Amino acid sequence: MNLPKLAVDWLDNRLGIKDLIYQNMGGYKLPKNVNIWYTMGSVVMALLGLQFLTGILLLVYYVPDTDKAFTSVTAIMNDVPYGWLFRYLHIVGSNLIIIFMLLHMMSVLFMGSYKRPRELTWVSGFTLLNLGMVFCLTGYLLPWSQLSFWATTVATDAAGAVPFVGEYVVAFLRGGPSVGAATLGRFFALHVMVLPLGLMGLVGFHLFCVRRAGISQPPFGDSYKPRSFGEGFEHEHHPDGVPFHPNYTIKDLSIIFFALAALVAISFYAPRLFIPPEALVPADPFNTPEHIKPEWYFLWAYQTLKIFPSKLLGLAAQVAAMTFIALLPFIDYGSERRPFKRPLFLTCFFLGTLLFVGLSFWGHYS
Amino acid sequence: MIRKLIPFLVVLLLCGPALAEDTVCVQCHSGQEGRLGAPVALWKTSIHAANGIACHDCHGGDPTDFGMAMDPSKGFIGAPEYADVPAFCGRCHLGVREDYEGSAHGKALKHGGPQCVMCHGNHAVQKASIELINEQSCTRCHSYDRAAKVKGAISQTEASLQRLEGQLVELHRSGIDTEKISGQLFATRNDFRRLFHTVNVEEIEVETAGFATRLGKVDAQIVGIKDELSQRKMVGGLVVLLLLAAGCIAMLIRKSYHDEE
Amino acid sequence: MSDISESNQQRRTFLGILLGGVGVVLAGVLAWPIFRFLAPRESGGEGAQVRVSKAEVKVGGAYFFSFQGRPAVLLQPSAGTFVALSAVCTHLGCIVKWVEDKGEFLCPCHGGRFSTDGAVLGGPPPKALTTYSVNIENTDLVVG
Numbered sequence: 001m002n003l004p005k006l007a008v009d010w011l012d013n014r015l016g017i018k019d020l021i022y023q024n025m026g027g028y029k030l031p032k033n034v035n036i037w038y039t040m041g042s043v044v045m046a047l048l049g050l051q052f053l054t055g056i057l058l059l060v061y062y063v064p065d066t067d068k069a070f071t072s073v074t075a076i077m078n079d080v081p082y083g084w085l086f087r088y089l090h091i092v093g094s095n096l097i098i099i100f101m102l103l104h105m106m107s108v109l110f111m112g113s114y115k116r117p118r119e120l121t122w123v124s125g126f127t128l129l130n131l132g133m134v135f136c137l138t139g140y141l142l143p144w145s146q147l148s149f150w151a152t153t154v155a156t157d158a159a160g161a162v163p164f165v166g167e168y169v170v171a172f173l174r175g176g177p178s179v180g181a182a183t184l185g186r187f188f189a190l191h192v193m194v195l196p197l198g199l200m201g202l203v204g205f206h207l208f209c210v211r212r213a214g215i216s217q218p219p220f221g222d223s224y225k226p227r228s229f230g231e232g233f234e235h236e237h238h239p240d241g242v243p244f245h246p247n248y249t250i251k252d253l254s255i256i257f258f259a260l261a262a263l264v265a266i267s268f269y270a271p272r273l274f275i276p277p278e279a280l281v282p283a284d285p286f287n288t289p290e291h292i293k294p295e296w297y298f299l300w301a302y303q304t305l306k307i308f309p310s311k312l313l314g315l316a317a318q319v320a321a322m323t324f325i326a327l328l329p330f331i332d333y334g335s336e337r338r339p340f341k342r343p344l345f346l347t348c349f350f351l352g353t354l355l356f357v358g359l360s361f362w363g364h365y366s
Numbered sequence: 367m368i369r370k371l372i373p374f375l376v377v378l379l380l381c382g383p384a385l386a387e388d389t390v391c392v393q394c395h396s397g398q399e400g401r402l403g404a405p406v407a408l409w410k411t412s413i414h415a416a417n418g419i420a421c422h423d424c425h426g427g428d429p430t431d432f433g434m435a436m437d438p439s440k441g442f443i444g445a446p447e448y449a450d451v452p453a454f455c456g457r458c459h460l461g462v463r464e465d466y467e468g469s470a471h472g473k474a475l476k477h478g479g480p481q482c483v484m485c486h487g488n489h490a491v492q493k494a495s496i497e498l499i500n501e502q503s504c505t506r507c508h509s510y511d512r513a514a515k516v517k518g519a520i521s522q523t524e525a526s527l528q529r530l531e532g533q534l535v536e537l538h539r540s541g542i543d544t545e546k547i548s549g550q551l552f553a554t555r556n557d558f559r560r561l562f563h564t565v566n567v568e569e570i571e572v573e574t575a576g577f578a579t580r581l582g583k584v585d586a587q588i589v590g591i592k593d594e595l596s597q598r599k600m601v602g603g604l605v606v607l608l609l610l611a612a613g614c615i616a617m618l619i620r621k622s623y624h625d626e627e
Numbered sequence: 628m629s630d631i632s633e634s635n636q637q638r639r640t641f642l643g644i645l646l647g648g649v650g651v652v653l654a655g656v657l658a659w660p661i662f663r664f665l666a667p668r669e670s671g672g673e674g675a676q677v678r679v680s681k682a683e684v685k686v687g688g689a690y691f692f693s694f695q696g697r698p699a700v701l702l703q704p705s706a707g708t709f710v711a712l713s714a715v716c717t718h719l720g721c722i723v724k725w726v727e728d729k730g731e732f733l734c735p736c737h738g739g740r741f742s743t744d745g746a747v748l749g750g751p752p753p754k755a756l757t758t759y760s761v762n763i764e765n766t767d768l769v770v771g
Contacts, residue, residue, distance in 0.1 A: 032627060057664055078543040081668075082660035247623040254616030261609035268602025272539070280538060608653055615646045622635045622642070 024211070025245035029238045031217045034248065037107035038215070042252040043259045044100045045203070047093050050263075052196065054090040058083075062142065064188040066181045069144035070282040088267040094136050095274050096263055098297045101129045109328075109349055112337030113216045116229055119329040121209040126326050128202055131195060133297060138191040140295070141184060147276055149283035150292045152187070153179045158301075161311035178285070214238070219337035226335045293364065300356050303363030389429035391421040408489035424454065451481040461560035469564045480507060494559065496524045512567070519570045520562050526581050527555050533588050540595065547587050554580045669696070676771040684709065684768065689725035694759065694770060698722050701761070701768065704730070704743045711759040711770045712745045718752040732756070 012018045030038075061080055063072040076083035105125065108114055114122035141152045156173045160166040175182030214236030217224060227236070242248060266273060278289050294302045301318055308314035324331070332345060339346055396406040409415050414423075422429040427442035429435065436442045446454040452475065456463025466472045471480050484506075485498050496517065504513040530551055538544045558577050561570060677694050679701060684690045690701040691714060698714040700723075714722050721736035731748060732741040739750035746755045762769045 057661065060665065074543050077541050079668075081663040081666070083664060084541065085660055086664065242623070242627050247620075247627070250616050250623070251620045254613050254620055257609050257613030257616060261606050261613060264602060264609060265606045268599055268606070271541075275541070277539065280541065605653070605656055608649055608656070612646060612649045612653065615642050615649065619639055619642045619646065622638050626632055626635060 025249075026243045028244040029241035030215045030244055030248050031238045031241050033218050033221060033223075034215065034242075035218055036251075036255065037103070037111070038218075038248075039252045039255040040100055040104035040107060041210075043256055044097055044104060046256045047097045047100065047259065047263070048199070048203070050260075051090060051093050051097065054086045054093065055192070055196075057086045058090060059192060064142065064184055066144055066184055066283075069142060069184065073143040073145075085267070088271045089263065090139075091274050092263055092267045092271060094139065095296075096259065096266075097132055098129075098136065100259065101132055102297075105129060106349075106353070110339055111216070111219055112339070112342070112345075114329045115335065115337060116329070116333065117213050117234070118209065118216065121206060121213065122329050123326060124202055124206040124209060128199070128206060130322075131199055131202065135191065135195050135199070136295060136297070138187040138195065141179075141187045142191065143279065144184065144283045145279045146281040146283055146287075146289050147278035147292070149179055149285065150278070150288055151294055152183065154292065155294065155298070156183075158305060158311070158315060161315040163312065180285070216337075219339065224338065226337060228335050296360060296364070299361075299363035300359040303359045303366065306363070306366070389420055389422060390432050390435050391425075391427070391429055394432070394435075395421075405489040412489060412491045413493045414491060448478075448481065449475055451483055455482045461556060462563050465560045465563040469566065471563075471565055496521060512565075515567045516562070516565055516570065519567055519574065520558075523558055523574055523577050523581065526578075526585075527551070527558065530581065530584055530588065531555075533592075537588065537591060542591055542595075547584055550580075551584050554584065674771070676769055678764075679768045679770065681763070681766050681768055687727060687730065689727075691722075699759065699770070700725065700732075701770070702743055709761045709763070709768055710743060710745075711761045711768075712741075713757040713759070715756075716741075716752055717747075717754045717756065718750070723756070 008017070058076065061072060061076050061083065063069060073087070076087055078084075108122070108125070137152070137155055141148045156170055156179065159169045159173060162169055171177055173183075174180070175186050212235065215238070216236065217227075217238070219226075274295075276293075278292065281289070293299070304318055305311060305314040308317060334342075336342055392406055395403055397403065405421075409421070414420075420429065421427075425443050425445075426440070427435050427437070428440040431440070434440050436444070443454075452463055452466060452472065456466075466482075473479070475481060485503060486492075486494065499513055499517040501510045501514075504510050534544045534548055534551065538548075554577065561573055561577075564570070673695060675695055677692060677699075679690065679692060684701045684703045686703045686706050688703065692699055692701065694711070694713075700712050700714040702710045702712070702725075704710060716723050716734040716736065716739050718734065718737055718739050721734050723732040723734045723739070723741060726733050730743060734740070734750065734752070737751050739752040740748035741752070741756050742748050744755075745758050747753075759770050
């Protein structure tokens with residue numbers, strides 16, 4: 001009598017799970033030359049899972065009230081056993097997720113994997129990156145520190161540049177004329193309920209797209225030939241490829257372990273990297289601290305707003321850039337994916353990356 | 367009380383001047399010349415300004431009303447006479463005033479003895495430090511011998527105070543809630559500073575042991591926290607090593623598959 | 628070919644066991660902080676005493692208060708005698724009510740009845756209410 005086997009057989013007889021597992025694991029074939037960049041999505045997913053865990057734990061002791069939020073976070077850091085650990089993991093984890101999402105996106109760009117038939121994968125992935133940044137922005141406010149308060153004030157203020165309705169948009173985002181209890185309430189609801197649900201749904205859709213289209217052949221080596229897709233749906237098969245499980249899942253696992261090692265190392269040795277001094281002072285709506293700067297992944301936007309003569313132009317430039325990236329697969333629709341056969345794209349890719357890095361550094365040191 | 371005050375003081379330190387600068391006192395006097403205008407610039411450099419203590423906090427009057435700002439009915443005091451200065455400053459610095467008045471300095475006040483401003487200055491007053499006791503300053507009235515002894519007697523405790531204050535700032539930066547310990551240290555510092563104003567070497571030496579004990583307690587708490595922080599790092603390092611090991615093992619397994627592909 | 632694959636198989640088994648071992652240790656390292664984070668930090672003050680002013684407890688009246696984290700009640704059945712009882716019904720944990728007219732406790736959940744010394748008078752409760760010691764210190768009553 002083998003109980004697990006009986007249970008599996010019982011389920012298999014009704015739902016055909018063995019076939020399902022085989023199709024998505026051992027029978028799911030990946031191109032032979034998939035590289036390390038194909039693991040980035042798994043790393044982001046693992047880190048997201050950890051964010052859910054640490055976030056739920058923090059939620060046990062956090063109090064979303066302007067009078068109590070800072071005290072409750074201080075208590076988590078000092079009085080609750082291992083509270084500091086979960087808070088640091090949550091903070092550092094959020095930053096690592098943005099880093100790995102950016103790496104994921106850049107590798108997809110470099111290899112041209114966003115092209116037909118993967119336009120929807122790209123759009124959903126880019127939306128996920130933006131969702132991640134909204135996650136960070138809303139989470140930022142919750143400790144109700146000087147940093148929380150003024151970062152949110154400045155970030156929501158940017159929406160005021162929208163013509164005609166700008167002022168109302170700002171008030172709507174804040175739930176009032178300035179950041180206050182109403183803002184904390186809506187950001188809290190967004191951060192712990194709306195965004196997690198949205199994220200789970202969108203990750204599901206993203207994975208569905210990835211699975212349906214099949215894994216793209218890396219555009220390197222002599223064997224690579226650009227494919228052209230006909231009118232109908234076509235799954236990209238790799239009959240002589242390597243099985244997803246266990247051949248590739250073990251590689252995913254390995255990189256996940258290395259990412260976790262980085263997460264733990266930063267959380268224990270350099271959490272200050274992501275916690276400026278203003279984060280340790282309770283919010284005071286009547287005193288703006290000097291030298292307030294947004295988080296590193298918003299520095300480019302912050303600097304863009306400063307460069308342009310008017311806020312509206314700056315905002316318009318940001319929106320234009322983001323829209324361009326979001327719609328890239330529909331603009332750059334040629335079938336060539338080999339990076340070195342796409343000199344114009346490659347130039348834009350490097351210049352764009354340089355611009356992002358340059359603006360960020362400029363924003364940091366200005 | 368003091369505990370509650372500290373975060374407040376920190377905030378004031380960061381942002382106080384912006385609040386205090388908008389009084390009508392500053393608006394008028396900053397445009398004036400000589401004796402009437404100079405205090406504004408001096409005050410801006412002071413610890414009082416940094417902590418949000420403005421003109422009217424000492425001189426009285428109404429800082430919001432141009433016409434009545436310097437009216438005695440609004441509590442305006444103006445500049446105190448030489449011998450009235452200890453009472454003037456002592457409205458806030460109560461403990462120091464008490465010990466000063468009992469001291470040789472305080473008893474000599476009637477005969478032109480030194481008061482607060484002689485050593486601390488007035489409008490440009492800075493954070494008090496042991497360097498205020500120096501040969502140049504003390505020999506304006508008497509020989510430096512006795513003053514040097516007083517300085518010697520307080521220097522060790524002063525140094526400990528400075529060191530502990532620095533360590534607390536560092537711990538706070540690491541996310542540690544230092545409010546309670548800071549309160550203890552702040553109270554100890556205030557008691558010690560007022561003791562110094564007796565300028566009585568014997569008394570200071572007798573009391574120093576008590577202060578050493580109090581500071582020792584603060585020190586022990588700080589050492590305890592630091593020990594815990596370094597313990598955390600040890601455990602964290604082990605976990606990092608375990609994760610790296612797991613990553614490497616998985617990579618080796620991957621390699622064994624790769625050989626077969 | 629099969630030799631290679633066999634030795635690879637052995638290597639994988641060995642490495643797999645190793646990875647599983649490290650994984651178990653890591654899971655433990657994560658589970659322990661989670662357990663400590665969620666474990667109750669207050670025992671409700673075992674052995675803590677509660678001081679109540681005598682004036683609060685009228686003759687024939689009842690005074691409800693929190694004792695070691697749980698509801699308790701003080702009574703003065705006759706002038707000068709004080710009784711402290713747990714107010715938690717021994718049946719299903721509801722809080723008993725004091726019925727002053729009858730001089731007994733009634734549990735609102737399933738009608739359990741208790742006397743002033745905690746004994747079961749009727750209903751489903753399986754055992755008497757726990758009694759606590761009361762000492763008189765000047766104008767105060769010290770429970771525990």
